[in-house]
Amino acid sequence: xxxxxxxxxxxxxxxxxxxxxxxxxxxxxxxxxxxxxxxxxxxxxxxxxxxxxxxxxxxxxxxxxxxxxxxxxxxxxxxxxxxxxxxxxxxxxxxxxxxxxxxxxxxxxxxxxxxxxxxxxxxxxxxxxxxxxxxxxxxxxxxxxxxxxxxxxxxxxxxxxxxxxxxxxxxxxxxxxxxxxxxxxxxxxxxxxxxxxxxxxxxxxxxxxxxxxxxxxxxxxxxxxxxxxxxxxxxxxxxxxxxxxxxxxxxxxxxxxxxxxxxxxxxxxxxxxxxxxx
Amino acid sequence: xxxxxxxxxxxxxxxxxxxxxxxxxxxxxxxxxxxxxxxxxxxxxxxxxxxxxxxxxxxxxxxxxxxxxxxxxxxxxxxxxxxxxxxxxxxxxxxxxxxxxxxxxxxxxxxxxxxxxxxxxxxxxxxxxxxxxxxxxxxxxxxxxxxxxxxxxxxxxxxxxxxxxxxxxxxxxxxxxxxxxxxxxxxxxxxxxxxxxxxxxxxxxxxxxxxxxxxxxxxxxxxxxxxxxxxxxxxxxxxxxxxxxxxxxxxxxxxxxxxxxxxxxxxxxxxxxxxxxxxxxxxxxxxxxxxxxxxxxxxxxxxxxxxxxxxxxxxxxxxxx
Numbered sequence: 355x356x357x358x359x360x361x362x363x364x365x366x367x368x369x370x371x372x373x374x375x376x377x378x379x380x381x382x383x384x385x386x387x388x389x390x391x392x393x394x395x396x397x398x399x400x401x402x403x404x405x406x407x408x409x410x411x412x413x414x415x416x417x418x419x420x421x422x423x424x425x426x427x428x429x430x431x432x433x434x435x436x437x438x439x440x441x442x443x444x445x446x447x448x449x450x451x452x453x454x455x456x457x458x459x460x461x462x463x464x465x466x467x468x469x470x471x472x473x474x475x476x477x478x479x480x481x482x483x484x485x486x487x488x489x490x491x492x493x494x495x496x497x498x499x500x501x502x503x504x505x506x507x508x509x510x511x512x513x514x515x516x517x518x519x520x521x522x523x524x525x526x527x528x529x530x531x532x533x534x535x536x537x538x539x540x541x542x543x544x545x546x547x548x549x550x551x552x553x554x555x556x557x558x559x560x561x562x563x564x565x566x567x568x569x570x571x572x573x574x575x576x577x578x579x580x581x582x583x584x585x586x587x588x589x590x591x592x593x594x595x596x597x598x599x600x601x602x603x604x605x606x607x608x609x610x611x612x613x614x615x616x617x618x619x620x621x622x623x624x625x626x627x628x629x630x631x632x
Numbered sequence: 633x634x635x636x637x638x639x640x641x642x643x644x645x646x647x648x649x650x651x652x653x654x655x656x657x658x659x660x661x662x663x664x665x666x667x668x669x670x671x672x673x674x675x676x677x678x679x680x681x682x683x684x685x686x687x688x689x690x691x692x693x694x695x696x697x698x699x700x701x702x703x704x705x706x707x708x709x710x711x712x713x714x715x716x717x718x719x720x721x722x723x724x725x726x727x728x729x730x731x732x733x734x735x736x737x738x739x740x741x742x743x744x745x746x747x748x749x750x751x752x753x754x755x756x757x758x759x760x761x762x763x764x765x766x767x768x769x770x771x772x773x774x775x776x777x778x779x780x781x782x783x784x785x786x787x788x789x790x791x792x793x794x795x796x797x798x799x800x801x802x803x804x805x806x807x808x809x810x811x812x813x814x815x816x817x818x819x820x821x822x823x824x825x826x827x828x829x830x831x832x833x834x835x836x837x838x839x840x841x842x843x844x845x846x847x848x849x850x851x852x853x854x855x856x857x858x859x860x861x862x863x864x865x866x867x868x869x870x871x872x873x874x875x876x877x878x879x880x881x882x883x884x885x886x887x888x889x890x891x892x893x894x895x896x897x898x899x900x901x902x903x904x905x906x907x908x909x910x911x912x913x914x915x916x917x918x919x920x921x922x923x924x925x926x927x928x929x930x931x932x933x934x935x936x937x938x939x940x941x942x943x944x945x946x947x948x949x950x951x952x953x
Contacts, residue, residue, distance in 0.1 A: 371762075371765075371766075471643070471646050471647060471650060472650055472654075474643075474647045474650075475647050475648075475650035475651045475654055475929075476654065477887075477932075478647060478651050478887070478929040478932040478933050478936075479651055479654065479655060479925060479928075479929045479932075480887045480890040480891050480894075480925070480928050480929070480932075481887075481891065482890075482891045482894050483909065483921070483924070483925045483928070484658065486909070486910075486913050487658060487659065487913065487921065488658075488661075490913055490916075491661070564773065568773075568775055571775045571778075572775060572777065572895055575775070575777050575895070576898070576910070588775070591775070591777070591778055591781070594781070596781075596785070596789075597789075599782070599785050602778065602781055602782075603782070606774070606775065606778035606779075606781075606782070609773070609774075609775055609778065610770065610773045610774050610775075611773075612773075613772075613773035613774075614769060614770055614773040617769055617772065617773060618769070621769070
């Protein structure tokens with residue numbers, strides 16, 4: 355771990371909300387990693403007689419759904435899916451956004467104009483329209499494609515942010531002197547610009563994870579994201595039974611807890627990177 | 633300033649042109665014949681071909697694009713596949729419901745949200761500040777459709793005090809005007825509450841940091857130093873300047889509301905643009921989807937333009953630029 359990153363994390367840890375977020379998030383990641391081995395098989399009791407739509411109680415802390423599946427087991431298995439889909443998609447979008455932003459900010463001129471006007475246009479089209487349309491390209495979208503679609507539609511904001519930072523840093527004396535010393539473009543981009551934009555990128559990526567968990571849940575709610583019987587939280591809400599509130603209460607609470615903890619960490623990171631508004 | 637204005641206008645036009653190109657080619661990316669649902673209903677090949685000719689789908693792609701653009705410039709958004717009516721007419725029917733919903737949510741954000749955010753800044757670090765932050769962030773972390781379902785369960789199914797869905801009662805048309813307004817209001821409560829709760833955090837956070845920014849400035853210190861009561865300092869000096877940045881939120885708001893509306897309208901069967909777009913996707917009705925999408929994007933671009941303009945009018949320092 356680089357010393358900068360460690361200092362940043364220590365700063366987040368010092369803030370009460372950041373610490374709470376980190377702790378909850380760690381718990382959730384742990385749940386996603388080992389939880390599935392601790393709960394019953396979510397498919398074990400499919401259509402077992404007399405176990406349909408049981409309210410929460412002993413044996414089934416979160417109740418069962420209309421196919422007699424244990425909701426706790428499904429929520430725990432969902433943690434793995436929701437967190438990994440959102441994280442992978444964010445890695446993709448942060449990479450693309452940083453690359454585009456650095457190009458626009460470093461080269462300026464017409465590449466900058468072209469890229470930034472396109473980003474403006476892409477930001478003007480509500481993301482949900484684009485997503486609904488792209489996801490509808492598949493009969494049932496495969497997981498890698500879903501991650502790619504989510505990633506490639508969420509980098510616009512990041513690229514704008516990185517461009518602004520790159521423009522600012524370009525004019526700093528240390529970059530000017532590196533240029534005067536004859537540093538190559540590649541060296542300036544990778545040694546001087548990139549490390550200095552990583553802070554804001556980290557903030558927007560963290561907040562992006564929360565955002566994408568909500569987006570994925572929304573798509574699954576429309577029956578277009580992850581498809582049954584995959585226990586994704588959004589898909590569970592899609593398959594809910596209105597008269598049995600526990601079928602959608604618990605998956606929703608899982609979403610709220612995850613997004614909230616990710617956003618708390620993101621906000622704390624933002625304050626650590628730019629302490630003026632804490 | 634005229635030059636700046638002309639430049640900004642040109643920029644908005646370029647953005648709109650790019651939006652049109654992106655939207656059009658995105659729609660045509662979709663595989664499968666848009667006429668497929670029609671084909672399901674046992675049509676002969678000749679009939680399908682005739683239909684394709686009617687909708688111009690037999691033309692090459694660039695021809696379709698130029699036809700679409702020239703239609704747009706004449707205010708023609710094309711013809712809906714599924715409804716067999718002009719897209720403009722269908723969209724115009726659904727627009728008021730979404731405007732009503734979005735308008736109420738905006739109103740709550742720009743009154744309650746701005747007020748709460750400003751209070752948070754004034755009492756920075758207090759228990760109120762933390763509580764308001766946590767609550768609004770929790771709202772922001774909720775999927776709007778899920779919150780809507782919970783509210784429906786609580787207020788429509790459990791307590792039976794509010795209607796669960798739709799915009800009007802079945803027999804609303806027979807009611808006297810005052811009762812009809814009350815009926816509409818009752819239907820508005822849950823969708824507006826849902827969308828407001830999940831969006832309030834955005835306004836509050838923005839207003840809080842804008843207010844913090846202003847409270848640090850010298851003239852606020854001067855106002856305090858010359859002995860003005862805190863109430864006057866906050867209202868006359870600080871708040872007036874802190875409200876400017878919030879005006880620029882308008883450009884940001886429209887996509888948030890458009891997206892939120894898609895989900896909230898789906899949960900509450902609200903007869904607006906959001907549920908129209910959802911139907912359009914289900915039916916592969918590309919002209920209709922494109923019309924809804926273009927309308928929203930245009931509103932976003934114009935909203936951004938108006939926000940910049942408002943900023944310019946409100947802040948005299950920018951006149952000199």
